[in-house]
Amino acid sequence: MCLYVEQFYLGGTGLKVAVKDSIDVAGYPTKAGSEALDAVAPADKNAHVVDRILAAGCQLVGKLNMHEFAFGMTGVNQWTGTPTNYLYPDYIPGGSSSGSAVAVAQGDVDFSLGTDTGGSIRLPAACCGVYGLKPTFGRVSRAGIMPEETTLDCVGPFARSVEQLIQAMEIIDSSFHAVSDVGPIRLGRVGVKADSEVQAVIDQILSRIGLDQVAVELPSMEAAFGAGLTLINTEAWAACGPYLATGKVGSDVSTRLRTAQHTSDEEVAMAEQVKLRFNAEVDSALAQVDVLVMPTLPSFPLKREQALAGATDLAVSALVRPFNLSGHPALSIPLKEAEGRPVGLQLIAAKGQDEFLCEVARVISQSINQ
Numbered sequence: 021m022c023l024y025v026e027q028f029y030l031g032g033t034g035l036k037v038a039v040k041d042s043i044d045v046a047g048y049p050t051k052a053g054s055e056a057l058d059a060v061a062p063a064d065k066n067a068h069v070v071d072r073i074l075a076a077g078c079q080l081v082g083k084l085n086m087h088e089f090a091f092g093m094t095g096v097n098q099w100t101g102t103p104t105n106y107l108y109p110d111y112i113p114g115g116s117s118s119g120s121a122v123a124v125a126q127g128d129v130d131f132s133l134g135t136d137t138g139g140s141i142r143l144p145a146a147c148c149g150v151y152g153l154k155p156t157f158g159r160v161s162r163a164g165i166m167p168e169e170t171t172l173d174c175v176g177p178f179a180r181s182v183e184q185l186i187q188a189m190e191i192i193d194s195s196f197h198a199v200s201d202v203g204p205i206r207l208g209r210v211g212v213k214a215d216s217e218v219q220a221v222i223d224q225i226l227s228r229i230g231l232d233q234v235a236v237e238l239p240s241m242e243a244a245f246g247a248g249l250t251l252i253n254t255e256a257w258a259a260c261g262p263y264l265a266t267g268k269v270g271s272d273v274s275t276r277l278r279t280a281q282h283t284s285d286e287e288v289a290m291a292e293q294v295k296l297r298f299n300a301e302v303d304s305a306l307a308q309v310d311v312l313v314m315p316t317l318p319s320f321p322l323k324r325e326q327a328l329a330g331a332t333d334l335a336v337s338a339l340v341r342p343f344n345l346s347g348h349p350a351l352s353i354p355l356k357e358a359e360g361r362p363v364g365l366q367l368i369a370a371k372g373q374d375e376f377l378c379e380v381a382r383v384i385s386q387s388i389n390q
Contacts, residue, residue, distance in 0.1 A: 316364025
């Protein structure tokens, strides 16, 4: 099946939940979308977030398809098949948490979990017309999630509403306590490079929500995108490079991994310097405003047929990947432009302010839908 790689019924009779197949569920193999892991032994214990889901009385209904090794942005998978974008079937579901976004969009589950190393929650959320949250780095436990070692990856939820996103966070993170009164909100509109049609949708929405707004610049955005790619390359090579020897890694991912192996120590050191600089820029901007806003995607997603034919577009993560580098919480609100193409509005808050970010997203979504 293209959506679920394993289907089962575990836990209680509460909210229906499914998780990306890079997240361990005891008794089931974690294959991370790769034929190279087809014979891997079942996990012997649950990931921490799975234990919390079950303890909350949720019904865990399956493990969801993904871009192989979480190392791609289209959601195309040559081995397991590619989930169909439920609301926008002509477009890619986005990666790497493709199945997680699709399962929510088509109403199979109340919420799902994905992972986000370079935009892999926010990007498919925007492609599929749902909400997606990348929490502050380290806020939600990654115990039992592949890859084991990372400086970028976060686990987070997809949902069809901000309220459901908040409920999901309360379940998977014991430190998350929703807030209801955030007072006056001041938005920082970040100047970014985006297609004019996409930016027009963002501008139109922001012009009518009635919140105080000022222009903000993040000079190192482009450098942060490149630095994020450098760090994900070196970490992906360390975690997944050995599987190339099986000859079972898909062509798109094997090509990226072979390129990634040549990442130099000097490039990593330079990326770490950009990380420090960009962190400081984002922190400084958020000292002046409450939340930063910009498009989630700089352009419309690839058409499905293009991606299945081999087209890729790493640049589609240009506006999401930098906040993996910095570690700030970021959330994507689904929008639609006049011709029915998917657009996302991305919000970024100060580190640790995930509750505040979600409440601002709720206020903005309420204004949009009035």
